[in-house]
Amino acid sequence: MGVTAKISIKKGLIKPMDEIQKTLLEQVAGLHEMPAGAYNIRANGKSTDRATTAHIDIVTKTDKQGIDIVIKPGTKKESVHIPVVLSESGLTEMVYNDFYVGDDCDVTIVAGCGIHNSGDADSRHDGIHTFYIGKNSHVKYVEKHYGSGDGKGGRIMNPETRVEVGENSFMEMETVQIKGVDSTKRLTSAKLAENARIIVTEKLMTHGTQTAETCFQVDLDGEGSSANIISRSVARDESNQIFLSKINGNHRCKGHSECDGIIMDSAKISAIPEITANHPDAELIHEAAIGKIAGEQIVKLMTLGLTEAEAEAQIVNGFLK
Amino acid sequence: MLELQNLCFQISKDTTEPMNGVFSAKEDSPAGKAPLEKGAAAKEIIKNINLTFDDHSFIAITGPNGGGKSTLAKLIMGIEQPTSGRILYNGTDITQMSISERANLGISFAFQQPVRFKGIKVKDLIALATGKAMGSTANNAVGKTTSKTDSEPAGSQKTTPRVNLPNACDYLSKVGLCARDYINRDVDASLSGGELKRIEIATIIARNTPLSVFDEPEAGIDLWSFNNLIQVFEDMHRESDNSLILISHQERILNIADEIIVLAEGSVKARGRREEILPELLRGTEGCKFYSTPQMA
Numbered sequence: 001m002g003v004t005a006k007i008s009i010k011k012g013l014i015k016p017m018d019e020i021q022k023t024l025l026e027q028v029a030g031l032h033e034m035p036a037g038a039y040n041i042r043a044n045g046k047s048t049d050r051a052t053t054a055h056i057d058i059v060t061k062t063d064k065q066g067i068d069i070v071i072k073p074g075t076k077k078e079s080v081h082i083p084v085v086l087s088e089s090g091l092t093e094m095v096y097n098d099f100y101v102g103d104d105c106d107v108t109i110v111a112g113c114g115i116h117n118s119g120d121a122d123s124r125h126d127g128i129h130t131f132y133i134g135k136n137s138h139v140k141y142v143e144k145h146y147g148s149g150d151g152k153g154g155r156i157m158n159p160e161t162r163v164e165v166g167e168n169s170f171m172e173m174e175t176v177q178i179k180g181v182d183s184t185k186r187l188t189s190a191k192l193a194e195n196a197r198i199i200v201t202e203k204l205m206t207h208g209t210q211t212a213e214t215c216f217q218v219d220l221d222g223e224g225s226s227a228n229i230i231s232r233s234v235a236r237d238e239s240n241q242i243f244l245s246k247i248n249g250n251h252r253c254k255g256h257s258e259c260d261g262i263i264m265d266s267a268k269i270s271a272i273p274e275i276t277a278n279h280p281d282a283e284l285i286h287e288a289a290i291g292k293i294a295g296e297q298i299v300k301l302m303t304l305g306l307t308e309a310e311a312e313a314q315i316v317n318g319f320l321k
Numbered sequence: 322m323l324e325l326q327n328l329c330f331q332i333s334k335d336t337t338e339p340m341n342g343v344f345s346a347k348e349d350s351p352a353g354k355a356p357l358e359k360g361a362a363a364k365e366i367i368k369n370i371n372l373t374f375d376d377h378s379f380i381a382i383t384g385p386n387g388g389g390k391s392t393l394a395k396l397i398m399g400i401e402q403p404t405s406g407r408i409l410y411n412g413t414d415i416t417q418m419s420i421s422e423r424a425n426l427g428i429s430f431a432f433q434q435p436v437r438f439k440g441i442k443v444k445d446l447i448a449l450a451t452g453k454a455m456g457s458t459a460n461n462a463v464g465k466t467t468s469k470t471d472s473e474p475a476g477s478q479k480t481t482p483r484v485n486l487p488n489a490c491d492y493l494s495k496v497g498l499c500a501r502d503y504i505n506r507d508v509d510a511s512l513s514g515g516e517l518k519r520i521e522i523a524t525i526i527a528r529n530t531p532l533s534v535f536d537e538p539e540a541g542i543d544l545w546s547f548n549n550l551i552q553v554f555e556d557m558h559r560e561s562d563n564s565l566i567l568i569s570h571q572e573r574i575l576n577i578a579d580e581i582i583v584l585a586e587g588s589v590k591a592r593g594r595r596e597e598i599l600p601e602l603l604r605g606t607e608g609c610k611f612y613s614t615p616q617m618a
Contacts, residue, residue, distance in 0.1 A: 302419070302420035303420055303424050304450050305424040305425045318440030
């Protein structure tokens with residue numbers, strides 16, 4: 001474990017976090033206070049707080065918005081938190097964060113974005129996260145998105161994640177967006193080297209007139225590589241979701257994608273899975289199922305004494321857990 | 322006490338849909354009373370049944386396939402709505418009540434083919450069963466904290482009451498499952514039919530309501546676990562004043578009931594003490610006076 005070095009950006013100019021920002025931070029990063037390990041907190045377009053460790057360095061980019069997170073080879077059991085909160089209505093930003101993970105690492109990276117918009121102008125956070133993962137490493141990457149505020153302005157997030165998984169490395173990615181984001185376009189692309197693995201679990205819920213589009217593109221380039229893309233989504237009210245997944249098997253490899261969608265009210269979901277085998281030993285599977293909550297599931301929970309609304313909530317909660 | 326008065330249930334011959342409209346789980350759905358359209362071809366599944374089930378009774382309902390047994394059980398729970406007739410529970414007319422209302426009055430129902438859920442664990446299901454059981458203090462707490470229309474989405478813990486784990490283990494071990502292996506498993510396709518069935522029965526034990534209806538509890542239970550299952554029902558009957566109604570084809574289950582009702586072609590063909598009915602049933606199809614049709618296996 002490295003010694004945490006706390007660096008405050010622009011000393012003396014930092015405003016303490018207000019309650020809204022704290023709530024957003026809690027929603028997207030599960031943080032009540034400053035986290036242990038390395039972190040960088042970005043609020044309303046500026047890095048407001050940062051800590052590095054002996055093994056994990058965070059450097060502000062000079063040519064564009066964003067940071068480089070450099071994780072030294074051999075770093076084990078350390079974490080990096082890089083939450084973003086936007087509470088000023090009308091703020092639009094484009095951020096580039098690059099992660100360099102050395103060989104033989106085992107780290108957890110928690111990112112996330114919370115937007116509170118109580119004004120009439122759109123608030124928008126676009127981010128491109130690029131991961132360069134070395135050999136024999138394990139990276140767990142958690143990303144949560146959350147929106148709040150009752151203004152007319154939209155809460156828009158367009159995250160893009162690019163991953164290069166090195167030999168024998170394993171990337172676990174969990175993304176959650178369950179509340180309050182009006183519009184999202186999410187693009188995740190991954191390239192896997194020999195014996196590299198990736199598992200992506202996506203949980204998504206849309207309400208009202210929200211729209212969400214997620215697209216996965218995975219290239220299984222290395223021999224023995226594998227990918228498992230699991231998406232569970234719930235679309236309520238008038239919301240609209242599109243799920244696209246493309247897996248290219250370019251060597252002896254295994255790929256699986258699964259999209260499970262629950263539609264409620266007048267919502268719409270499209271699932272467009274695509275698998276391409278460019279090698280005779282590529283094994284690729286896709287599954288997609290969309291439908292409303294099975295009537296018998298509601299009936300079963302009602303026989304336990306739940307009302308229909310409670311039963312529905314229980315089923316949705318479990319599904320997105 | 323449960324009373325079925327002049328209970329009828331018809332479906333249209335073409336659609337196999339109930340004549341009073343497809344079952345709807347909506348609580349506000351108008352409980353079906355729509356009359357049969359003149360000239361519509363109808364099939365009577367339940368024909369004017371009158372039955373009374375006393376408190377602390379242990380009654381098995383048996384009869385040939387397609388005789389209306391499962392439908393009768395679903396009518397009691399409110400999963401199907403009768404075309405005509407009334408259902409009284411402890412003197413209250415529950416004919417128009419929703420499934421949830423009947424459940425909260427103290428009626429439980431074990432499905433013949435238990436339902437699978439993605440993302441709901443065995444312990445969640447048992448917690449829901451216990452939390453919503455009659456007389457439980459958790460009942461009020463849960464009912465009040467859950468908003469009716471706009472329930473919180475994922476992440477909220479509102480509808481999951483706390484389960485008393487030692488109890489949950491108890492319920493599972495009663496049905497022959499090692500709690501440690503099962504408590505954190507999802508009630509999904511990873512469970513075998515037999516495992517699912519036992520978990521279903523465990524949820525009914527957990528509810529511990531005055532009336533429990535089991536629709537073919539033996540289906541999918543292996544031979545080795547059968548004695549255990551018999552024991553479960555005997556214990557339930559002995560240890561409480563609750564009533565049990567078991568739909569069953571199994572001689573060994575019929576053999577532990579106090580009373581047996583024979584249902585065939587939608588009508589009650591016989592009802593009586595086990596000692597009177599069972600020997601007659603066991604004489605086989607050719608000699609059994611309860612059946613006029615040769616379809617009894």
